[in-house]
Amino acid sequence: MTKHRGIASIVFYIILLILFVGATWLTLTYGASLSPSQATSTAPSTLPEAFTVFSESVQHHMSSTIGLLLMQILVILIAARGMGWLFRKIHQPAVIGEIVAGILLGPSLLGKVSPELFNYIFPSSSISNIQLLSNFGLILFMFAVGMELRLSDIKERLRSSLIISHAGIFLPFALSFPLSLYIYPKYAAEYTSFLPFALFVGIAMSITAFPVLARIIQENNLLRKPLGKLSLSTAAASDITAWLMLAAIIAISQSGSMLSTVYNLAFLILYVLIMFGVIRPLFRIAGKVYDNTEVIGHTLVGVIFILLLLSSYVTELLSMHALFGAFILGLVMPEDLSFRKIITDKVEDVSLLLFLPLFFVSSGLQTELGLIDSPEMWVMLAVFTAIAVVGKVLGTYVSARACGEKPRESLYLGAFMNTRGLMELVVLAIGYEMGILPPSIYVVLVLMTVITTVMTMPMVHLINKVYEWRKHRGKxxxxxxxxxxxxxxxxxxxxxxxxxxxxxxxxxxxxxxxxxxxxxxxxxxxxxxxxxxxxxxxxxxxxxxxxxxxxxxxxxxxxxxxxxxxxxxxxxxxxxxxxxxxxxxxIRLSDDANDRAAISMRDKLSHRIGSLSVATTERLLSIRNLVRxxxxxxxxxxxxxxAILLGRDYSMPKRILLCVESEADMRLLAYARTLAENNQAYLDLHSSNKQTSWGNLHQSERIVSSDLCVTDALMEGYDLLVVSHEEWMRSYDNAPETLACLPSTLIMSLKNGYSLDK
The missing domain is CATH 3.40.50.620 (HUPs)
Known part of the structure; x- marks a missing residue:
């Protein structure tokens, strides 16, 4: 019956194919007679002519809007990932490498070295497309940043966090005012009035980049230590304060005076009250219910994105920038870890890996290092950097000491809070876009951002060195x-x-x-x-x-x-x-099905294309550390x-086998006996050396004949094999037939002075 059905289906397919070919031929033949007689054929008649047509088609699509944009994104992503990787290798945040990549792709390097290539990749008519995409990416990023700032962490250290963070903001802010008074007449008077200029310079000097700082804290393994928790809560309080101040500054800047911005600030307060008094409690309920990917479906995610765009739109209408609305919505998200992780996974990778590099390049296209063309400009850069560092570090250090922190921890806090990174670039981009920061000052502040962020880790290392030097030598x-x-x-x-x-x-x-x-x-x-x-x-x-x-x-x-x-x-x-x-x-010795399949595929691929090619591919896919x-x-x-455990559903072994080969392996006996005692198990002893002396045996111990081969019935019935590393390498490691019959195995390498019986 099945055979007849198979033949019938083949016959049906052949008939269908004949009908399709016939209908197509008849239609094209009849359609050719309907073509206007005066139409001239442009079809190529030779292969060279066909290639010319093909080349023209490729060039046309390369210069189209979507073709040009895709090429730009590819260039930007490759440059950003490459520079990010390079900066991580020199123990710097990857975001600084991405910022530098943006500057290098701009007029400062690519535009100078190869103006034709620069204009080909980034024609002026296409810059608006990059900026539009990068602004949308910033909205997603600021939403993710808001979710990283958990208010519960700030509440635990509310007093210290507020005092330290506000001191780190107010001091550099205040120190920037004399500098603004000095440079405004010469560099900014023709662009904007003094009030918005001074306020934007002040906020640029005092902001801290929470995302970059959080990753620095992680890399220094301080995340769960008191210093790390205080640093994060202080940075969180600083970021929230700075963005509230920035929203007010933007409103003032667009209104022109304090009096005309009363309504903007009033609606800002109303907006914040609604977000924290109504939206946040509703989301707290949702966070208790929606805590896994099975129940967080497209409906909820769609609602969150609609609210994100609505919040951004409202703050944009209120002259406080769309980014502020995205940041506030992130803050009011429920603090349940499962909920926030699911939402950030959906948002952060796209914003960080795709959209933010576009923002860095759009910033780099506006950063013309050639504007710093005089000793006065270089002095100005040094003064800006010095005020930013001294104000932030000194303000944080003094306030931390006033809150009872030790000198060393206070210095660390000052170094950490000096990190500006991406958040500073966002502030500068807003000021530049609004026409408040002139190009020359914008370039100076971008370089100040890079310098102060790059110096964070060297400052931390310097503090470490100083305190290590003060310790007693030889301790x-x-x-x-x-x-x-x-x-x-x-x-x-x-x-x-x-x-x-x-x-x-x-x-x-x-x-x-x-x-x-x-x-x-x-x-x-x-x-x-x-x-x-x-x-x-x-x-x-x-x-x-x-x-x-x-x-x-x-x-x-x-x-x-x-x-x-x-x-x-x-x-x-x-x-x-x-x-x-x-x-x-x-995983090489794992009994997990996926691990075994991965190793088997890896071995087959290695025989086919070579182990070096496999290793290189694994590095590119970031799995080299997992399979090595x-x-x-x-x-x-x-x-x-x-001690290395080869687990085969290891639990509570009742029959244990100790295999030794040399007298040095006898130190394993103490460990094997402890295992047997704690599991109330039987311990069998096997040595491939007939001269081995076991001494006095315990009641539950017996000697297994040394004539038995490890691949025979020796392993049958045992729950655990204890073996030295030397014996493992000699007898088991390269013997697939032996590995297949092994029970759970404990491989031990004992160093002198580290035995159990010492």
Whole structure:
């Protein structure tokens, strides 16, 4: 029956194809007779003529609006990503590299080196398209920034945050007034009146870039430390204050005087009251209900985008700029982490990766470094930068000390608050667009922005060096809990953390005496925002925390953001003294179906195109760190003993096999016995060396014949294999048939002075 249906379907398809070809031929033949007799054929008759027609078609589409815009976006994105990558390599925020890319693509470099190419890529008639897209991207970005600023964080440290942030705003703002009085007559009088000019210079000197600062805090692993929390809450309070001030300044600037802006400010207050008194409570209810991607559908996201555009439109009508409305709507979003992460995931990647580079380039096209063409202009740049740095750092330091912070933490706060970054560029773009900032002053302030942001990390490193120099030389690393066995367990997937903690408890607990355990999870994506970081922290440590509660085991939680997982782990081991590092075996030895499939595909592709090409592709796709085998790196570089778990649904082993080869491996016996004791398990002992002396055996222990081969029935019935790293490399690592029959396996490399029985 099935065969007849198959033949019938083929016959039907052939008939359908014949009818289609016949109808097409008849239509074209008849249609040709209807063509006007006087029409001349322009169809090419030779291949060269056809190629000429093809070339003209390509050039036409390249110069079309959409073709030109797509080419510009490609050039901008490649330049922005490349410079961002380069600046991250020199330990600078990627956003500074993207700002520099915008300047380099503008008249300052590309326009000077190759004017023809510059005019071809960025003709003056197309700049308005880039600016329009970048402004829409800024609306999305400011919405995401508002969501990153959680009011609950500010409330926890309200007094200190407000005092420190306002001091960091008011002092540079006040210091800018004499400078504005001096430069206004010569540089700005023909563009605008003094009041809006002075106010815009003041706000430009005093703003802090929260998004850039948040990522600097993450990269320095201060996110969950008191200094990091105070820095973020202070920066959040500073940003909210600065944007409220900016909204008022824009209203004043567009009205021309304080008196004529009364209505604007009155409606500003009314708008803020409605947003926080009505919209925010409604969204708080929604945040409790819509907390996962299954229930947050297109309807809710559509409502949020409509509100975003409406809020932006209202503030634009009230002479406070559309960006302010986007920022306020982000602030009133519910503070539930799951809700905010879902919404930011939908908004932030598009705004950061696509639209913001367009903004940087549109800013760069307006930044003509050639305008700084005299010693006076260079002196002005130095004075602007000095006032911005001194005002921000000094104001923050003095106010932090007044709030009870220590000198070192106060200096760090001053350095952090000096970060201006993208938020400063947004302010400058608004001032330039409104005709308040003249081109020369705009260029000076853009360069001041780059300088003050770039100097943040060197200032932090300088503070570190100064305080390290003041410490006593030769001081040994700090040892936490010297009377306890100390272990660092590092994990990737959430459930792996719980498994490794269970293993740590069984491996190191002696009766009621628990080891000191630190759990480390590392995110390799340095561009994540604070919402993502908090969500990752909660989700990744939740299974481990629940397991710790069951085991009655105290665990110190450490979450870091780093470029290299291996280097971050080794740095942690060197900063604090641990007896043992416990990690998972990685995906190369994983029994997870997806991991096994990925490794199998990788091996096949490596045979086909070469391992070097595969490794290069993996780097481009940012998966190299995930698939690379890290076992040997830890063995070679860790200053302490290392335990690597090859988990096969590891739980509570009841039959344990210890395999040794040399006398040095006998130190594993203490660990294996502790495992057996804590699990009430049987322990079997196997040595490939017939001369091995096991000493006095415990009641639950027995010796397995050394004649048995590891690939035979030796592994049958065991829940856990304990083996030294040397024995693993000799007998198991390159034996696929052996790997397939292994139970859960604990591979250990013991360093001198770090054994369990010491």
């Amino acid at each position: 040994k690393p700090h040892v936490k809990h010297p009377d306890q066995y100390s272990a660092l367990l590092s994990f990737g997937r959430p459930q792996s953390g719980a498994t490794l903690l269970r293993l740590t408890d069984q491996l190191l607990r002696r009766g009621d005496k628990h080891p000191h355990v630190t759990a480390l999870h590392i995110t390799t994506n340095k561009s994540i925002n604070t919402i993502d970081a908090d969500k990752y922290f909660h989700d990744n440590f939740l299974p481990l925390s629940q397991e710790a509660e069951k085991l009655n085991q105290m665990v110190a939680l450490d979450y870091q953001v780093a470029d290299s997982v291996e280097e971050a782990i080794i740095d942690k081991l060197k900063q604090e003294r641990f007896n043992l590092l416990i990690v998972g075996a990685g 085998d890290k076992m040997q790196y830890f063995i070679d570089h860790a200053p302490c003993s290392v």
